Amino acid sequence: MAIINCVVCKNEIKEKYVVKKISFKYIVICAECDKNFSTEELEFVINLFQAFGGHFGKFKISPRYKQKVVKELLYKENTENPANSSLKFKLNAIYRALLLGINFKEMQLTINNI
Numbered sequence: 577m578a579i580i581n582c583v584v585c586k587n588e589i590k591e592k593y594v595v596k597k598i599s600f601k602y603i604v605i606c607a608e609c610d611k612n613f614s615t616e617e618l619e620f621v622i623n624l625f626q627a628f629g630g631h632f633g634k635f636k637i638s639p640r641y642k643q644k645v646v647k648e649l650l651y652k653e654n655t656e657n658p659a660n661s662s663l664k665f666k667l668n669a670i671y672r673a674l675l676l677g678i679n680f681k682e683m684q685l686t687i688n689n690i
């Protein structure tokens with residue numbers, strides 16, 4: 577049997593998989609990524625990884641550090657170069673958070689709590 581890897585997290589799909597239509601093509605993702613991302617988020621995430629490389633959770637961190645890391649990414653963005661708090665910097669923070677295995681819900685939860 578062929579081994580299928582999730583397009584988003586690159587993990588081998590051993591049980592349930594989900595087929596999604598993104599833009600004009602079909603992708604196969606694992607049940608966990610299906611739970612973590614909406615269809616719109618998936619399109620954004622896949623484009624981001626295609627452009628810059630990597631995958632969701634490439635440098636996975638423990639859930640207990642996620643909030644702290646999101647705060648650091650946002651804080652760094654706002655203090656290092658406040659004049660440059662542009663879309664580019666926000667994209668960079670989001671990209672880095674995704675590499676660490678932090679999904680949009682977790683990012684938003686942290687932002688809401690700052």
Ligand SMILES: [Zn+2]
Nearest residue numbers: 582585606609
């Ligand atoms: Zn996955």
